[in-house]
Amino acid sequence: MLRASNWLAYRSGLLQMYLASSSFAGTETRSQLDYAAGTYARSSPSVVALGTLAMLHWDASEVLGQVNVPVLIITADQDTTTLPRASEHMKQRIPNAQLTVIHPAAHLGVLERNAEYNRGIAEFAAAQLQR
Numbered sequence: 382m383l384r385a386s387n388w389l390a391y392r393s394g395l396l397q398m399y400l401a402s403s404s405f406a407g408t409e410t411r412s413q414l415d416y417a418a419g420t421y422a423r424s425s426p427s428v429v430a431l432g433t434l435a436m437l438h439w440d441a442s443e444v445l446g447q448v449n450v451p452v453l454i455i456t457a458d459q460d461t462t463t464l465p466r467a468s469e470h471m472k473q474r475i476p477n478a479q480l481t482v483i484h485p486a487a488h489l490g491v492l493e494r495n496a497e498y499n500r501g502i503a504e505f506a507a508a509q510l511q512r
Contacts, residue, residue: 387424390422413489448476451479
């Protein structure tokens, strides 16, 4: 029933409207929005539910100080799902971490602002290869 409901929301445009208001910062293309909505509509509701439940009360703060490799943390300034302050928390506790903030971007910033994400990853990788 939930799968059918998701499909109807996708076909009617309601899913796109929801994602546009909750997961994007307003600079997404129609194809990016449709891709995200279609992916969500095709996702197994049970897998989505289990993934959501797995995130509740999850805290790996204790191990952050043990990460001994260079780390790039990319966050979106308007993300209300993975809060930017969580990325700042990781940056403070991982010894060799670099934080890049993409703006404007929300939870699906990796789609919406893909050029900025790609550039940040490329610059980080190039810097690590020169070490």
